[in-house]
Each structure stands twice: as C-alpha cells, then as structure tokens.
Amino acid sequence: MSASSKIVDRGFMLVVSSPSGAGKTTLTRNLLQEEKDDVVMSVSVTTRQKRPSEIEGVHYNFITQKRFDQMRDNGDLLEHAKVHDHYYGTPREPVDAALAAGKDVLFDIDWQGTRQLKESVLAPDVVTVFVLPPSAAELKARLERRAEDPADVIARRLRNAAEEIPHWNEYDYVLVNSDLDKSFMRLRSILQTERLKRVQNVQTLVDQLVADLAKLTG
C-alpha cells in the first residue's frame, strides 16, 4: 500500500513478541521491508552487548546503564523491562512522531513491555501478536543456526522461553511460526485487518455521498 492510499489519520502500534529464536525479528523485518512507506520500526535502547550482525541505530541503540537510568527517570521511555539480565526500553518521542504522521509502528518487545502499553492511555491503539515456535527442539535449532550467541547465552534464552511462552494468552493474536511464508502472510493479514478497523477519514466522502444522493433522488 502506498502512503497516498492509506486513509487513516493516525497510525497504530503493532507489537510482536516471542521467546528468543521463534522468529519475531525475521517476521517484523520482512513486514517493514514490504511496508516501508507506511510502517516504521520502533528502535529500542538496550544495555546488552551488540551482536556481530547488528547495526547501531538500526537494530538497537546500545547505551550504558547510566544513560538507561537517566532516560527511564526522565520519563523518556514509553515502556521498559529487564530481559535476560539486560535492560531494554522504547524511546517515547519517535513513536509519538510516527503515529502523529499517520505511520503504523512495529515493536519487537517482550510481554512485560507489552503489558505496560496495554495498561497505558495508548491501549486502544495497541495490537499485539505472540509468535510461538512449532517445538522446543526447533526453537533450540533456530538459536543455534542463527549462530550469534555463545552456548551459555542460548541455554539461558531457552530457560527464559519457558517463562515467556505462558504469556501467549495476554495477546490479541497468536502465530505458530512453522512455515515462514505462511506466518508472514498471516502477520500481513493482521496488519491489514487492523487498518481496516481503524479507517477514520471517510467522513468527507460520506458527506459528499449523502449530499449527492439527495440531489440525485430529488
């Protein structure tokens, strides 16, 4: 969909969460690629180490604990959480600006942050998706294939997965990510359905239709 054909005044927030390795980054990056005119990714700040493949400012803004504490205490974060022993948060200002410009904003955040958004004043504009792996063995295999984390970090992520997965039922939608193409099609359908629910600026057209119909029918 091009920017000009989008008929909502204000964007909404699409949150995608999953245990590490289930595929949320792959799915959200694909959606972003396809929807670059209308969707922006919220870039989080984190205190964790950058992975070899990650780019500062694209995947995360990597910051010190001191800077994180400052941002949190200043109210600069829309939500924040401690995950896998590191701190993560969503800077507020870029999200406000994107929504006001009519863009939809994609979030790759965990269940704790999702809960904070769902409990905030923004809740009516928050749509949430939880991505499940098809099996524990496949989750482990994906973390190993990604080959970005040492064995002890992978083991910790697998232990945390058991704590994250039970939160699936706090979400609006659940995707079991077996086949990547099918999961992506479903995620795209969710985005389009939620846009249709939020169509706002047809009032001018409706006024015109009613006026013209009155003339036509005399």
Ligand SMILES: Nc1nc2c(ncn2[C@@H]2O[C@H](COP(=O)(O)OP(=O)(O)O)[C@@H](O)[C@H]2O)c(=O)[nH]1
């Ligand atoms: N609450 C919250 N969680 C975040 C944020 N950014 C990332 N996360 C979550 O932190 C967890 C770890 O992310 P990451 O270290 O990139 O590892 P990955 O899950 O293997 O990609 C994931 O569950 C992310 O969804 C954020 O700004 N806020």
Ligand SMILES: Nc1ncnc2c1ncn2[C@@H]1O[C@H](COP(=O)(O)OP(=O)(O)O)[C@@H](O)[C@H]1O
């Ligand atoms: N449906 C899928 N089938 C097979 N591999 C997948 C699928 N979805 C994602 N992957 C792969 O699994 C690994 C973890 O995916 P990623 O998107 O980084 O997960 P997350 O962001 O949830 O930690 C990546 O190497 C990715 O290419």
